[in-house]
Amino acid sequence: MCRNIKTLFNFEPPATELEIRDASLQFVRKLSGFAVPSKANEAAFEAAVEEVAASARRLIQGLVTNAEPKNREVEAAKARARSAERFGTGPG
Secondary structure, eight states: OOTTOOOOSSEESOOOHHHHHHHHHHHHHHHHOOSSOOHHHHHHHHHHHHHHHHHHHHHHHHOOOSSOOEEHHHHHHHHHHHHHHHHOSSOO
């Protein structure tokens, strides 16, 4: 799984267009193996990013849940705590 792709569903405020595009870009990069496509592949790469973003947008808009929306700041703090536990903090 792409580590840089974050969950976008059920957050308050909702995912932005930029977040959806960034996740789509990461997904296409992973599938293609290109961080930056060549000029010959640029059109196909960008079309794929747009298609994935459109699909992601439809998915997020179509999902339903009874759970309370997650708070972005709380989830970010949890991620930082997990990272600190996993990788340690300070000079080692």
